[in-house]
Every structure is written in structure tokens, then in C-alpha cells.
């Protein structure tokens with residue numbers, strides 16, 4: 103190519119609901135960091151004019167969670183430019199069927215299509231042969247991209263422009279350094295489709311641990327790679343310049359980012375020195391409170407919410423999943439440390455470990471409610487995600503797993519459980535939401551929130567969304583957005599397009615019915631909040647979960663599992679700081 107335009111359209115595909123419609127909203131709630139990373143890498147190619155001085159590279163980006171993809175318009179735009187491609191970005195396993203459906207439409211129009219993300223990378227990193235889904239993409243003429251894009255985009259763009267792209271690019275064995283790597287960035291119109299105008303960045307990649315259900319370590323490695331404080335400052339300033347100040351830091355475990363302290367110090371300087379109103383949402387592990395100054399500096403750096411992978415309170419289950427670093431006798435202390443800093447805690451909890459039954463899960467949730475000061479508890483079905491050790495082991499043993507990747511969203515059981523049928527497991531998952539978010543416990547969480555000074559509105563919204571999303575919308579809170587959209591013509595490949603005379607009346611009923619259920623839930627939570635706030639003593643509220651554990655005193659939480667705590671992993675009442683922190 104010597105002159106003209108090269109048009110790149112980046113789409114982060116959604117995933118299908120049970121009726122085969124893409125799960126999408128007028129406004130979504132979570133930003134896509136994969137989209138920000140790939141957009142920025144390609145924007146750099148455009149700036150550097152990698153196709154020659156006379157070729158303008160134009161890039162558009164959208165997230166299907168909040169944008170209806172205009173397939174015909176996209177085809178027209180790329181054809182009008184004369185050259186270009188469609189990039190399907192950050193495709194997880196549950197998004198892979200949707201990605202293939204989009205790819206099919208673009209390939210039918212003769213456009214080059216590239217798919218990247220965790221499904222492609224995870225499968226290629228762990229499986230001895232290409233699974234059928236990846237082969238199907240290659241058969242369609244789609245290019246697959248495994249591994250990370252930093253430093254590789256210019257060659258890819260040149261290959262596509264020359265029509266010499268390979269079927270598969272595999273960089274999995276060559277992880278790029280992140281120091282001085284291109285910073286993730288999205289233009290503000292894309293970010294403004296996210297409620298609260300959150301954007302994201304990864305300050306690092308890689309995790310030292312070995313959880314068997316995790317795909318990250320097999321794709322991004324176990325060594326901490328991290329960005330410099332200068333780069334983080336550049337990310338913040340570039341976003342502040344376009345009016346964006348809220349950031350989801352997507353490191354799976356920011357506590358294991360070796361550069362955490364210089365990064366926090368720089369953010370503290372920006373917040374306290376320049377008064378930039380930065381807010382952060384972080385993901386950390388359950389040992390973060392052992393790192394001196396970590397939690398205190400996180401709060402000063404702007405952290406108002408944190409996600410913690412609790413996964414289970416049963417040490418046997420944690421050991422079985424190789425999550426040895428989770429020490430249940432330290433959970434309360436860790437959670438109380440975050441509360442001291444008025445940080446809202448979200449915790450992940452997995453259902454479907456081998457010894458789980460409806461009775462044990464119900465018992466464990468009651469223990470958590472009584473003993474642990476968690477705000478938002480997020481349930482997930484234990485899922486053999488492609489790219490994880492669990493998936494590889496089942497695959498190699500020939501154990502049946504759900505062939506439909508759309509179900510690998512952690513909301514569906516995807517393989518058999520030793521003690522529960524599929525239906526029982528599904529019921530356990532739905533019951534868990536109702537049990538944890540019972541009106542009584544929502545009141546307790548609100549009281550604890552008032553006593554700890556947690557942001558009242560944020561807590562109210564989170565409790566409402568994380569209960570309403572699964573029970574009303576049938577989706578996990580992480581996939582939630584405001585005002586659900588269902589586009590009649592964008593239905594899963596193979597499912598019939600419904601006649602408008604049937605579709606629209608159904609959709610009106612569906613929309614109004616959902617709306618009324620949301621209204622009812624909002625009213626219920628408002629009523630609870632009013633009762634909680636009516637207590638003049640609420641700021642002094644306390645209970646077992648808010649009471650620090652004193653060495654030597656009875657600990658009912660640990661007592662419940664005392665026989666399951668492995669002797670090698672520190673006695674429940676051993677002085678907390680005796681065990682060295684990995685990573």
C-alpha cells in the first residue's frame with residue numbers, strides 16, 4: 103500500500119443470554135482494558151505511519167456491552183476506505199461464540215478479521231491440539247492472535263495491508279516487558295458509554311501463585327511485570343485531560359505488583375499535591391494486609407473499592423484448588439484493615455468445590471454473614487476455564503465438559519460435580535444470592551457500613567445491583583448495565599430471527615416486567631436503609647464480624663473449620679506475621 107486509508111474497527115464482543123440475544127445495555131458498568139490496550143497500540147501504529155507516510159490509519163473502538171454493532175455500516179466503512187480489518191478484542195471463552203458469529207458476517211463480506219484474547223491464548227497455551235472452535239475460525243479465514251500485542255502490532259498491520267497475514271500469530275512464549283510499554287487508552291466518547299465514566303489500566307501482569315482454576319498464570323506468566331510510576335502518571339494525566347478520573351486497575355493481584363509502592367506514592371502526590379480527584383478500584387489477594395503500608399497507601403492513592411478473591415472459607419477446598427495463600431484465620435483482620443480506610447470490599451466466592459453440597463454451602467454462607475465484614479459477596483460456579491490447569495486436566499482425562507463456550511461465564515456448571523446434579527448446582531448458585539442478600543443481612547451490611555464510614559450511596563447501589571443482576575436480569579453483576587437492549591436481528595447463529603409482530607410485544611412485556619421487579623427491589627432496599635438510619639446509635643453499631651480477633655481468644659469462624667486447616671499452613675492462632683509472604 104502506498105497511499106490512501108486503512109480503516110481498523112475494534113469490537114469487544116459481548117456474550118449471549120439464554121434466549122440468544124447479546125447481553126447489552128444503554129450504559130455498561132465495567133470498562134474493557136483489553137480494548138484500551140489494543141486501541142492504544144494501534145493508535146501508536148497510526149501515529150508512526152507504519153504503512154507509509156501517505157497512508158492514514160483510522161481506528162474506531164466499541165464495546166458490545168454498551169454499543170450495538172452496525173455490521174453493515176462497518177463493512178461499508180472498511181470498503182469505502184479501500185483497506186482495513188476488523189479486530190475482535192479481548193475475547194474470553196464465554197464471548198467466543200459471539201466473536202465467531204461476528205467474524206462469520208465480516209468474512210462473508212471478504213474483510214480480514216483478527217481474534218485475540220484469553221480464549222485463543224488460553225487454549226493454545228494449555229492444550230496439545232487446537233480445539234474445534236479455534237479450527238472453525240481458521241477454516242473461515244480468520245486470523246488468530248495468541249499472546250500479548252505490545253511491540254507486535256505494526257507487523258500485523260503491515261501483513262494485513264499486504265494481504266499476507268498468517269492464520270495464527272503465537273507470541274505466548276515471549277512475554278513483553280511492560281516498562282515503557284504503550285499505555286492503555288480509550289477516547290472519552292467510548293468511556294462515556296460506561297456508567298460513572300470509569301476507564302482502566304493494567305499496572306502490571308503476571309501472578310506468582312498457582313490456583314488451579316486460574317488461566318492468567320498460563321497466559322501472562324507467574325513473574326511480576328509492571329509499569330513504572332512515570333507511565334502510571336502519564337495514564338492518569340492523559341485521562342484527566344479528557345475529564346476522566348476514575349480507574350479500574352485490572353492487575354489480578356495488585357498486592358503482588360512489585361512496583362506497588364512507587365505507583366501509590368505517585369498517585370498520592372497527584373491527589374494530595376495537585377488535588378486531582380483520582381478514584382481507584384483495585385484487585386488484591388487475601389494477604390495484602392501483611393504488606394506494611396499497602397492498605398493505608400492504597401486509600402491515600404484514591405482506592406475506594408477493592409475486590410478480593412476469597413474463593414472459599416473451607417481450607418480443604420482452598421488446598422484442593424492450590425489456593426494455599428488464602429488463610430481463613432486472617433480473613434477478618436484483612437477485611438477490617440480495609441474498613442478502617444473506609445474502602446468498600448467486594449469478595450469473590452466459588453461454589454462447586456468437590457465437597458460442596460446445598461447444605462454445606464448454606465452453612466458456609468451463614469458463617470460468612472456472621473463472622474466476616476464483607477460488603478459485596480460475588481458468587482461464581484467453579485468452571486474449568488480454557489487456559490486453566492483444571493480445564494487441561496479434565497480435557498486430558500477425557501472428562502465431559504460443556505461444549506458450548508457461551509456457558510463459560512461462571513454462572514453455569516460446565517462439568518459434572520461429584521455430589522450435586524447440574525440442577526442442584528444451578529439451584530445452589532441462585533439460592534446463594536438470595537441467602538447472602540436477605541433483607542436481614544442487607545440491613546446488617548448497611549449498619550456495618552454506617553459504623554465504618556463506607557460511602558452510603560455506593561454501598562446501596564452495589565447491594566442492589568449485585569442482587570438484582572442475577573435474579574432479575576439473569577446475569578452476573580460484572581456484566582450488568584443500565585437499560586437492557588435486545589436487538590431482534592442480532593441473535594445467536596442458528597437461532598431463528600423472531601417475527602416483529604411476536605418479538606416487539608414480548609420485548610415490551612419483558613422490559614416492563616423487569617422494570618417493575620427492579621422498582622420492587624429498590625423500594626425494599628430503600629425501606630431497609632430508612633430503618634437502619636432511623637437508629638440514632640447506628641454509627642456505634644458493632645457485631646462479631648466487626649470485632650478484631652485477639653490472639654488466644656475463641657475464634658468461632660476458625661473453630662468451624664479447625665479440623666480442615668492443614669498443620670503445615672500456620673496454626674489458627676499463630677502470630678499473624680510469622681508466615682512469609684510469597685511473591
Ligand code: B12
Nearest residue numbers: 132134135136139189191192194195216218219250251317
Ligand atoms: C479486567 C477484566 C475483566 C473486566 C473487563 C474485561 C476486559 N477484557 O477488559 C470485567 C470486569 C468486565 C470482566 C468480566 C468477566 N471476566 Co474478566 N478479566 C479481566 C482481567 C482481570 C484483565 C483483562 C485485561 O485487561 N487484561 C490485560 C489485557 C491487556 O490482556 P488481554 O485481554 O489478553 O489482551 C492482550 C492480548 O490478548 C492481545 N489481544 C487481545 N485482543 C486482541 C485482539 C487483536 C485483534 C489482537 C491483534 C491482539 C489482541 O493484546 C492485548 C494486549 O497485550 C482478566 C485477567 C487478565 N489478567 O487478563 C480477566 C479474565 C479475562 N476474565 C475472565 C472471566 C471468566 C470473566 C467473567 C466471565 C467472570 C468473572 N466473574 O470475572 C466476566 C464476564 C465478562 C463478560 N462476559 O462480559 C477470565 C477469562 C478466562 C477465559 N478463558 O475466558 C480472565 C482471564 C480471568 C480468569 N478468571 O482467568 N473481566
Ligand code: SF4
Nearest residue numbers: 309311312313316354
Ligand atoms: S491469586 Fe488470582 S491471579 Fe493469582 S493464580 Fe490465583 S486466581 Fe490466578
